[in-house]
Amino acid sequence: LKSAGIITLLTDFxxxxxxxxxxxxxxxxxxxxxxxxxxTHRVRHGHITEAAFCLADSYHFFPKxxxxxxxxxxxxxxxxxxxxxxxxxxxxxxxDNGLFEPVFQNYAIFEVFHLTKPEYFLPDMSGTFHGRDxxxxxxxxxxxxxxxxxxxxxxxxxxxxxxxxxxxTDDTLIGQVIRVDHxxxxxxxxxREEINQFLGEASPVINxxxxxxxxxxRTYAEVPESxxxxxxxxxxxxxxxxxxxxxxxxxxxxSGNIRGASVVVSKGTTLSK
Amino acid sequence: LKSAGIITLLTDFxxxxxxxxxxxxxxxxxxxxxxxxxxTHRVRHGHITEAAFCLADSYHFFPKxxxxxxxxxxxxxxxxxxxxxxxxxxxxxxxDNGLFEPVFQNYAIFEVFHLTKPEYFLPDMSGTFHGRDxxxxxxxxxxxxxxxxxxxxxxxxxxxxxxxxxxxTDDTLIGQVIRVDHxxxxxxxxxREEINQFLGEASPVINxxxxxxxxxxRTYAEVPESxxxxxxxxxxxxxxxxxxxxxxxxxxxxSGNIRGASVVVSKGTTLSK
Amino acid sequence: LKSAGIITLLTDFxxxxxxxxxxxxxxxxxxxxxxxxxxTHRVRHGHITEAAFCLADSYHFFPKxxxxxxxxxxxxxxxxxxxxxxxxxxxxxxxDNGLFEPVFQNYAIFEVFHLTKPEYFLPDMSGTFHGRDxxxxxxxxxxxxxxxxxxxxxxxxxxxxxxxxxxxTDDTLIGQVIRVDHxxxxxxxxxREEINQFLGEASPVINxxxxxxxxxxRTYAEVPESxxxxxxxxxxxxxxxxxxxxxxxxxxxxSGNIRGASVVVSKGTTLSK
Numbered sequence: 001l002k003s004a005g006i007i008t009l010l011t012d013f014x015x016x017x018x019x020x021x022x023x024x025x026x027x028x029x030x031x032x033x034x035x036x037x038x039x040t041h042r043v044r045h046g047h048i049t050e051a052a053f054c055l056a057d058s059y060h061f062f063p064k065x066x067x068x069x070x071x072x073x074x075x076x077x078x079x080x081x082x083x084x085x086x087x088x089x090x091x092x093x094x095x096d097n098g099l100f101e102p103v104f105q106n107y108a109i110f111e112v113f114h115l116t117k118p119e120y121f122l123p124d125m126s127g128t129f130h131g132r133d134x135x136x137x138x139x140x141x142x143x144x145x146x147x148x149x150x151x152x153x154x155x156x157x158x159x160x161x162x163x164x165x166x167x168x169t170d171d172t173l174i175g176q177v178i179r180v181d182h183x184x185x186x187x188x189x190x191x192r193e194e195i196n197q198f199l200g201e202a203s204p205v206i207n208x209x210x211x212x213x214x215x216x217x218r219t220y221a222e223v224p225e226s227x228x229x230x231x232x233x234x235x236x237x238x239x240x241x242x243x244x245x246x247x248x249x250x251x252x253x254x255s256g257n258i259r260g261a262s263v264v265v266s267k268g269t270t271l272s273k
Numbered sequence: 274l275k276s277a278g279i280i281t282l283l284t285d286f287x288x289x290x291x292x293x294x295x296x297x298x299x300x301x302x303x304x305x306x307x308x309x310x311x312x313t314h315r316v317r318h319g320h321i322t323e324a325a326f327c328l329a330d331s332y333h334f335f336p337k338x339x340x341x342x343x344x345x346x347x348x349x350x351x352x353x354x355x356x357x358x359x360x361x362x363x364x365x366x367x368x369d370n371g372l373f374e375p376v377f378q379n380y381a382i383f384e385v386f387h388l389t390k391p392e393y394f395l396p397d398m399s400g401t402f403h404g405r406d407x408x409x410x411x412x413x414x415x416x417x418x419x420x421x422x423x424x425x426x427x428x429x430x431x432x433x434x435x436x437x438x439x440x441x442t443d444d445t446l447i448g449q450v451i452r453v454d455h456x457x458x459x460x461x462x463x464x465r466e467e468i469n470q471f472l473g474e475a476s477p478v479i480n481x482x483x484x485x486x487x488x489x490x491r492t493y494a495e496v497p498e499s500x501x502x503x504x505x506x507x508x509x510x511x512x513x514x515x516x517x518x519x520x521x522x523x524x525x526x527x528s529g530n531i532r533g534a535s536v537v538v539s540k541g542t543t544l545s546k
Numbered sequence: 547l548k549s550a551g552i553i554t555l556l557t558d559f560x561x562x563x564x565x566x567x568x569x570x571x572x573x574x575x576x577x578x579x580x581x582x583x584x585x586t587h588r589v590r591h592g593h594i595t596e597a598a599f600c601l602a603d604s605y606h607f608f609p610k611x612x613x614x615x616x617x618x619x620x621x622x623x624x625x626x627x628x629x630x631x632x633x634x635x636x637x638x639x640x641x642d643n644g645l646f647e648p649v650f651q652n653y654a655i656f657e658v659f660h661l662t663k664p665e666y667f668l669p670d671m672s673g674t675f676h677g678r679d680x681x682x683x684x685x686x687x688x689x690x691x692x693x694x695x696x697x698x699x700x701x702x703x704x705x706x707x708x709x710x711x712x713x714x715t716d717d718t719l720i721g722q723v724i725r726v727d728h729x730x731x732x733x734x735x736x737x738r739e740e741i742n743q744f745l746g747e748a749s750p751v752i753n754x755x756x757x758x759x760x761x762x763x764r765t766y767a768e769v770p771e772s773x774x775x776x777x778x779x780x781x782x783x784x785x786x787x788x789x790x791x792x793x794x795x796x797x798x799x800x801s802g803n804i805r806g807a808s809v810v811v812s813k814g815t816t817l818s819k
Contacts, residue, residue: 006301008294014728015288015561018604021554021585025607028552028583032609036583037301037309039294045729046790058291061298061405063305074790077765127765129780132607182287183318219350219400234402244319244347279574281567288561310574310582312567331564334571334678336578455560456591492623492673507675517592517620 003091003143004065005031010039010055011071011131012046019129023069023136026122030140037062046074048098052161053178053187056102057235059090067139069131070094077127082115082134083158086148093139095130098161105163116152164189173198173265175238177208177258184246188263190238195265202267206230208240209251209261214268220244238263276364276416277338278304283312283328284344284404285319292402296342296409299395303413310335319347321371325434326451326460329375330508332363340412342404343367350400355388355407356431359421366412368403371434378436389425437462446471446538448511450481450531457519461536463511468538475540479503481513482524482534487541493517511536549637549689550611551577556585556601557617557677558592565675569615569682572668576686583608592620594644598707599724599733602648603781605636613685615677616640623673628661628680629704632694639685641676644707651709662698710735719744719811721784723754723804730792734809736784741811748813752776754786755797755807760814766790784809 013019043051051072073095085092164176175190206213217231220243233239286292324345346368358365395406437449448463479486490504493516506512559565597618619641627642668679710722721736752759763777766789779785
């Protein structure tokens, strides 16, 4: 897979410090023609699961051969390994702490390399900023065409992450709120496929923090302003929203922390086709 | 107008979610050489007027043939049309909800096209994220040289927006606070031209939330630290500021919501030339 | 020094307004091939010292011949001079208010030019936004190969800044908290070199807002979760952190404003090698 020269960055570094800019400087110092795109730097500090979902929802919209650098790295400087993952479509670079679980789930074939070759790192290694010292320079060397296999030995035991998805019983399909987005929409772990399969020809009954919703809409504008609704979001996840409002704020006041809260789907009346 | 390959993004998507990064991935997947510049993603949620002013103050600083993508889209997935506007200098892409009013006001000649050709969209359309599904891919196809007229039929009835500007009586010129910027400066709808014309040779008396200012300065440093002043901002709008301080915070505590508040200019003593 | 065509931006403009996007539009209008990288736009409003430290920690990670534009400019429109600094490695552009002190300290040889030639500015100058009117266009003309000496006369008296560094007595080495980063880590003015030299073979005793720390660690993970520690950050500054927590929030509640607070290093027991 020949590099596209495009490198994305997804971190919990925020945008108030020079950290992200420094990573870009390191990348351009190695490959001045690399093109760098920010996915987001506002993952909550140390939230590996949040970063994994963010990666899952975005990486496949980029050109083939893009390198995705993901740095949410609470174990920086400790024993966790720095890794590179090569698939048929993309390369991924970051710490081996479960961040890349969606990649492992989506690809039948992938190779994982333990980044051990200091010639592809910055010369002066810190114990606190491997985004700068390892992941940025490795991604940039990759973009110049260095083969992943030159960067370190292949490994077969990358850290796997249990991502919240769904629990299925005869009567209920239970998921979780995985993120509250900028608009206050609740993004859940339940996907269109499993919901449709679970419901069959029954109508949905969705319970989120005690609020009951009986329909899955297609767009916000299908309900009156300020009304809560369920719909599938732009990547097929069940989303709870308020038309022109903030579902997160409203449910937060009912239930305390809405992040991680359960969303329970059960079967209503059977729909006639 | 041959595309410059430069695409700007102006949205209310914030920077915490992967949404903006995803739009960039879609653009680069179609035209890997496109250059993408963020104007801002922090327009307040759904505030079409705020976005329109933001566009008005920025689009003309870009190279000719830049494509400006603006997505503040409370009606996403509903009946509002996706449109493309071509002028002699720039192209504009976004929802037909009034966002582009400044373009309609500034250009005598422009063409508006209703984006109807799915071959220029992403194959899987969502009901909630047309920034990704329509506006990003259309802007990228444009940057490859596809003619606007290929993207859909020309229309003559784009949605127009009543932008706050000014009300003029014999004794007063009344405008509105349209934005509070990062520095706490109040940006108003009144422009240098109409103020100068209104005042003639009279000195200004400006009333903002009960505070009276009797001079229009050229720079912040012309008044002592912490003192409030009026001046023309960098695009010629009347601005209320505090030297080294935050006018918005100070007036907010006096008047409640300062956004949308009136600013009243009346005539003081006649100046001798 | 031939320009690399890379221009970085470091400002206190925030990311809610179109100001940064406008600067990029101006740069690209002059040199459409310039590559623009954000360092940060979240320096606190008017904090020249904070911007100077931010510049000090980041500029040298960029390719040689990068132009660094720094705009924290409380005196905009007043008497402070716009300047350009040329060193053997980089160019720097911004207001003459002390921002570039780290450059003056790090380079034995540098040239400073007073930007006086309006042909390299925007035609319509404002009194409030020289980032757009002077610094962006000058940086872009530089990237096209215009010699610094053409931009204005050389000057020998740029404004110097007293940056907090350290006070040394026989018994103590005293520094200051210069920044609280996105993770709540306290970044101090004390550097590894002077601490090691001061301590010699003694163990460290660090006092920050009454909390005593007796070791300087290499990584966060060397202490249990939620425990406070001292370590050297990724550019060699003494940093006070909490493993998986926020040192700034914890010490803020003890001491009020932790920014600018003293950090006192004294000598503990002598270590045997």
